[in-house]
Amino acid sequence: MKRNLFTILFSLFVIGCFIQSCGESDCSLSTVSYARFDFLDSKTHQSVKLTNGATIAGIIHSGDSLLIDTVFNQAQQYMSVPLSYTNQTTYVMHYSETLRDTIRLTHKNIPFVSDIECGSVMFYQIENMSYTTNVLDSVVLVNPDINNEEKKNFNIYYRTADDE
Secondary structure, three states: OHHHHHHHHHHHHHHHHHHHHOOOOOOOOOOOOEEEEEEEEOOOOOEOOOOOOOEEEEEEEEOOEEEEEEEEOOOOOEEEEEOOOOOEEEEEEEOOOOOEEEEEEEEEEEEEEEEOOOEEEEEEEEEEEEEOOOOEEEEEEOOOEEOOOOOOOEEEEEOOHHHO
């Protein structure tokens, strides 16, 4: 009888531990902060779609090394791209072999820990911006705070064929 009671209690203990370890996590599903750029017509302020041939490369300067990686190459009306862990991020927008624009962002990096079990996330605050105007007309900062929530941060205004 004592052996059966021990077996039942031990089984309940194991099942209780298993159920407790399968609990819900309060950690955010998104652990990367992306800057969102919307593509707009400079005259009408309506959305425009980037062409299929356009690619955006991110450039990271780290000490004496340089890392270039394609961060976006889809025909869409906006792009969401990551920022560098250094205090400057550069995006080069390649429209063709010879035609491109560059956007440079200077930002403050803000490490954020909501819960020790979830790890940390890097948030950003835009401090300065510069850009070229070969194809694009202007870039407007809409929201300087970049975190892991999906929201618009920049508007990129393009001159369209109707403008010329």
